[in-house]
Amino acid sequence: xxxxxxxxxxxxxxxxxxxxxxxxxxxxxxxxxxxxxxxxxxxxxxxxxxxxxxxxxxxxxxxxxxxxxxxxxxxxxxxxxxxxxxxxxxxxxxxxxxxxxxxxxxxxxxxxxxxxxxxxxxxxxxxxxxxxxxxxxxxxxxxxxxxxxxxxxxxxxxxxxxxxxxxxxxxxxxxxxxxxxxxxxx
Amino acid sequence: xxxxxxxxxxxxxxxxxxxxxxxxxxxxxxxxxxxxxxxxxxxxxxxxxxxxxxxxxxxxxxxxxxxxxxxxxxxxxxxxxxxxxxxxxxxxxx
Numbered sequence: 001x002x003x004x005x006x007x008x009x010x011x012x013x014x015x016x017x018x019x020x021x022x023x024x025x026x027x028x029x030x031x032x033x034x035x036x037x038x039x040x041x042x043x044x045x046x047x048x049x050x051x052x053x054x055x056x057x058x059x060x061x062x063x064x065x066x067x068x069x070x071x072x073x074x075x076x077x078x079x080x081x082x083x084x085x086x087x088x089x090x091x092x093x094x095x096x097x098x099x100x101x102x103x104x105x106x107x108x109x110x111x112x113x114x115x116x117x118x119x120x121x122x123x124x125x126x127x128x129x130x131x132x133x134x135x136x137x138x139x140x141x142x143x144x145x146x147x148x149x150x151x152x153x154x155x156x157x158x159x160x161x162x163x164x165x166x167x168x169x170x171x172x173x174x175x176x177x178x179x180x181x182x183x184x185x186x
Numbered sequence: 187x188x189x190x191x192x193x194x195x196x197x198x199x200x201x202x203x204x205x206x207x208x209x210x211x212x213x214x215x216x217x218x219x220x221x222x223x224x225x226x227x228x229x230x231x232x233x234x235x236x237x238x239x240x241x242x243x244x245x246x247x248x249x250x251x252x253x254x255x256x257x258x259x260x261x262x263x264x265x266x267x268x269x270x271x272x273x274x275x276x277x278x279x280x
Binding site for chain 1: 194271
C-alpha cells in the first residue's frame with residue numbers, strides 16, 4: 001500500500017500555530033466532526049440518544065452544549081454539529097450506529113478548518129471581521145455567521161479570551177489570511 | 187436593516203437573501219381540474235403592494251432557516267418575523 005502523509009487544511013505537515021501581537025492563532029487539525037440532523041417526528045428518540053451517547057442535553061439556539069470529549073453545536077433548527085476532541089476516530093460511524101433511524105448523520109471532519117484564537121482581547125480582532133457581538137458572548141455561545149464574508153461557526157470557549165472558528169475547509173487559506181491580517185492590525 | 191430572527195434574535199440583513207412573495211408557500215393542488223390556471227397564477231402573478239407585504243427570506247449566512255418577514259414596502263419597517271415552517275404547520279400542512 002502507498003505510504004501517504006496526512007496534511008492539514010492549510011496544507012502543512014504540522015498544524016499552523018502563530019502568535020501575532022497578543023493573539024495566538026492555532027490550527028487544530030485533529031478534531032473529528034459530524035453533522036447530526038433529527039429526522040421528522042423523532043424528537044423523543046433523538047433527545048434520548050443525545051443524552052446517552054453524547055452525555056449532554058441538546059443546546060439551545062446559538063449555544064454549544066457538552067463536555068470536553070463531545071461538543072454539540074446548534075447549527076439550525078433540529079440540526080447540530082458534533083465535535084469530538086483529539087484522538088477520536090470515526091465519529092460519524094459511531095453516531096450512526098447509536099442513533100439508528102432517529103437522525104441523519106454525515107462525516108464533516110474534512111469539511112471544515114478549525115482555528116482556535118486566544119489572547120487577552122480576542123473580540124477586538126473578531127469585530128474587524130464579523131458583525132457577531134463577540135463582546136457579549138459567554139463561554140458556550142456559538143453563532144453561525146459570516147466572518148470576512150465566509151460562512152463560519154464562531155464558538156466562544158471562554159468569554160473575551162478564547163474562541164474557536166470553524167470555516168469552510170476549501171477557503172482555509174482565505175480565512176487564515178483574514179485572521180492573520182486582523183490580528184496584525186491591532 | 188436588522189431582521190429579528192425568531193430563534194437567534196436581531197441579525198444583520200446581509201446574512202439573508204430574499205426569495206419574494208410568501209404566497210409561494212401556498213402551492214396549488216396539482217390534481218385539481220383547474221390546476222393549469224392556478225399554477226399560472228402561482229408561478230407568474232404577484233401583488234406589488236405599497237404597504238404591508240409578506241416575503242420569504244432565507245438565512246443563508248446563518249442557520250439556513252426560511253423566514254416569513256412581514257414588511258412595509260413604503261417605510262421598510264419590519265412588522266413581524268416568523269419561521270416559514272411554523273407558518274406552514276399553522277396552515278394545516280405537515
